[in-house]
Amino acid sequence: MDCVVTGGNVKVLAKAIHSLSRIGDELYVEPQDDALALRSVNSSRSAYGCFLFAPLFFSRYTVPSENDFRCKMAIKSVQAVFRSLASLEKTVEKCHIELDMKKNRLTFTLHCKHGLLKTHNLSFQDSESLQAVFDKDSCSNVFRAHPRLLVDTVMHFPPSLEEVTVSVNDERMWFRNHVDEETELSKAMLTELCLASDEFDQFSVQGQSSVTFCLKELRGLLVFAESTGLPISMYLDEPGSPVVLSVTDSVLEGNFVLATLSDDPNHHKNNTRRAQTPPSAPPDFENDDIDSYLIAMDTSIVPGPSATGPPTPHLAESTYSKQPAAAKHSTNIHSEEEEEEEDEMADSDGPPNKKFCSLFFGSVLPPSSQMSTQPLTNQEVLASDSEEDT
Template identity: 35%
Template sequence: MKCHVPGPNVRVFGRTVHALARFGDELYLESLSDCILLRTLNAAESAYAMVKFNKNFFSYFNYNYYSTEDNEGLKCKISMKSALHTFKSPTHMDKQVENLEIKLEPESCKLIFQLKCKHGIVKTHFVSILECKSMQAVYTKDVVPNRITTSQKILSEALGNFTSSDDQVTFEATEQSLTLRNYIDNTDAFKITRTKITIKAVEFDSYIIGSETIVTFTLKEFRALLAYAEALNLPVQVHFETTGRPVVFIIHNGSTFEAHFVLATSKPENATQVTTTQNTTHTERKRKDDSKVVAEASKKPHLDTDMSVNLDEDSHLFNFIEIPGEINNCNGSHIDVNNVQDIPMDCDNIPASPTSRTKVKSVFKRCFESTFDPRSIQGTVLAENSDSD
């Protein structure tokens, strides 16, 4: 296989390699009679990406340049790090590179990338070929009931409201709108920010929902394909069916190349999220009730109102106290206060302590007054301070 990529298309090829690097760690290259396929798969096998470069993408294309016995195309697998090393800065490659040549020989252990730059500079990269096996994802995109075509800017702006800690995003598609929200499977909802964005159907270029459904998929790969579409300034097509079936994102420019990004979906578990919301509400209510009980328990009766107000009013705690003339013993008989000492003491029946009936002023009343100043007390010192010795 031998092909030449013209300078303006080298940037697209480099952007493609960088986009696929955000999906998987290995890059599969396969040459067919009319195109070249680049594929990759993530480690969890939940995201698959395939980019097809048609024959007219190249200035020269010969899939069977080095003739083989069966006249079939060649395929190989290389490390994604090696591919990234070849296309370090795709942004400026179209200004520096005049031509990119890709060569693959049968029974060869190297894939050759040769960059012919300006001023006669030629950079040749010999990338080691890894053990390769056939890889092909099984999915459908033409017969699905739900198809959306939109500018990548709308979806990128919607994802800008999600946090970097969000791992998955949920699409809730109805006939009127498309709702995006972050998927939460953690019962501790106090530390998680819930995000929900609704986009009306009129905002999209094409919006066909034949079956209302909810699908959940990874957010990392979704951001990567949107960044790829933004770099190429191309719209995004979304094809999906229902929960458990993959979501297919398609980016193409007509006849030159076409990219498919297939993301596996998981069950949204609405019941779990509803239960989590209810538990959150119940927990918040319980916390409020507990804090209310603690606050009420921490209050003391004599602190319910201001202390100075209690002192100004007729308080029995600081004013005069009446001492009763007689009290009742444990058996209910009357006891004369004057003859209390003549009554034999019974350890089992100890009478209550008598209370004073005479009106006695509280000694420390002035200390509790709000306007009391100790420096205002004047008088002779009855007991001087003792010597330090």
């Protein structure tokens, strides 16, 4: 891999990495023919972010011929390369990213003003391919707005607030701080902001909906969207289905997929607090429990392009894994996955689990469908269906 980024694009790249750092601790780098993919996922796998930079984004873009190189590295160390974000635009003229396969290092070279050369040789680990399975086009509700609108909205929430509830109807969108069920309502402060549909560039609602998701990642993408001036799109469905936040222009695409808290029917029946729901909001806004829906992750090794009908993940792991280290890793993931599945079953009887749970599994995708935006367009529901699907 040998890429050169010049001028203002260096800052765009740096901002993208900084916003991914809001999600996870590791940056997954995957140079593909059609784009450089930078991805991150959080430890519970309930949030995923991906930026794709098209070859035109770069002044030079060459990827390895064998084309199955991918790696992960501590996102902090990559952030350190672009630490002086504020002065980046003024000082950095060119950024050169080069892979040294022999030394197993990814080298970032910043050519700065006055001839100063900053070289960062970062070590990396081989990694599985990281791919969230989601389909934003199937989402029933789509919104697009200038980032300023959302920045001004979330600004009113305290930095300590973890989750926000977004409710929509035909005419409006509400942002509300999510109050944990354990919090005594008398002690909680509720903040609600209402945005009219005409504040959005696009506001298409097929059905009332109310979802709760983490604010941190949204803030992260907003910082990116604001600095690049790109409109931000939001795709949301029912509680439990992931919400997709997205920014796009001709040379780059960024998607953040966040799990939302799911509806628990049992909880609904006993929901005595419903009466307190302000009339303006859809009735189910405060379902804050359980097993939320998860983002399905493809965490296994991608087989050759011939595998259009990928086998089950377990098969894939034993049959197709090329690198022993990676194979071991995916085994771990699969075992965790089974545990998660058991957890999920247990949960259906037991008391609601308060956290966003995550459920992930490996599914093997042919590289041809690897545009991470719609890897499997026919999948509406990610977690359970995809295995049958594949």
